[in-house]
């Protein structure tokens with residue numbers, strides 16, 4: 001839907017922000033802002049994209065768009081997997097990719113203050129150079145940005161020990177629809193003054209406001225880390241081992257799973273040589289005092305052996321560990337490159353139900369005949385169930401088959417007491433499945449909350465929540 005007011009918006013924004021900030025109609029780069037990393041075959045062209053450089057510019061865009069009733073879709077690095085940054089109603093894409101300043105890293109307060117476009121991996125390198133640590137490590141850390149991480153409440157492997165992005169966002173500056181700028185939160189380690197607006201903004205996928213600055217909690221950098229690979233004959237054996245390790249009280253920082261399909265797709269590209277006989281791999285990482293590494297690795301090794309591992313491999317050297325992690329981060333892009341359709345989910349089940357969930361995913365794959373790769377943050381019960389096909393993604397029958405299977409995965413997840421998304425968000429692709437998990441009452445309270453921040457529904461419209469049944473606007 002293109003509104004009459006949206007049609008001239010590029011010119012208005014150019015006059016306000018300068019032409020270098022606006023990618024207008026006909027520009028070859030504009031198409032990039034109509035796509036993201038979601039499995040949708042459609043392309044959603046915006047009227048224009050604005051590459052903001054400052055809070056003032058973000059606020060100006062939100063003021064002008066409110067005045068002219070033009071939809072605005074905020075966008076970070078465009079690495080989201082659920083269509084959260086797609087301008088499905090046209091209008092303006094507001095990109096924070098140019099806001100890349102690390103304003104402050106403060107070892108005394110253990111905080112940093114950053115703009116939203118800072119690449120997560122760059123921030124990690126910079127804080128680590130000062131002996132500090134920012135734990136959240138989404139697999140896309142080399143290209144995703146911290147604003148997008150906060151908007152989706154991103155996780156990653158180390159969430160197992162250190163928690164997700166929300167636990168590190170202490171304070172925020174947010175520009176609201178209409179142009180008001182709000183600073184909320186704190187710089188202190190603790191603080192309970194007023195309601196927790198910061199927690200309320202994190203994870204709202206750009207539907208409440210646009211994050212323009214973040215104050216993040218840092219930790220002292222762990223002095224040492226070591227990685228162990230438990231090789232198992234198959235996924236059920238690896239899943240059972242993960243459950244036992246959890247019950248056994250071990251507290252590694254990472255407890256990941258990768259099935260054979262996932263491993264087979266990275267073998268050729270990986271510097272790390274994965275064992276040929278691996279039917280599934282459990283990736284475990286410990287950190288802490290250098291003197292404790294050997295003991296911790298030994299304990300994990302013994303536990304894996306007792307739990308039926310066919311092999312246990314250790315990686316202590318930095319270069320070897322880097323190779324393991326590079327390979328792990330290659331799983332998602334390698335699967336994406338190999339298949340025309342990759343419907344990837346990030347369901348999360350209670351930890352006691354991991355084995356059952358893995359069996360149910362296997363059942364969905366057998367029942368539908370769809371190849372399925374499973375990997376991810378199994379220690380958190382957060383499984384990346386990837387439904388894969390070489391068929392045409394635009395073919396309605398293919399779409400129905402793939403999303404029908406995804407729906408079965410969601411239904412099994414909910415039956416086991418789980419949630420639709422552990423870390424990627426709901427965006428557009430999962431919006432209509434939210435009622436599987438949440439009651440109409442809960443959804444309606446969230447709609448009221450959204451309306452408080454954005455009464456005209458212009459900010460990232462059509463995302464996060466399903467439309468009302470009677471409404472044709474969503």
Ligand code: 2HG
Pocket residue numbers: 139140156328329331332333344345376384385386
């Ligand atoms: C990962 O953990 C990412 O690698 C991507 O969250 C997951 O592609 C996926 O399903």
Ligand code: ZN
Pocket residue numbers: 139156157376377384423
């Ligand atoms: Zn993940």
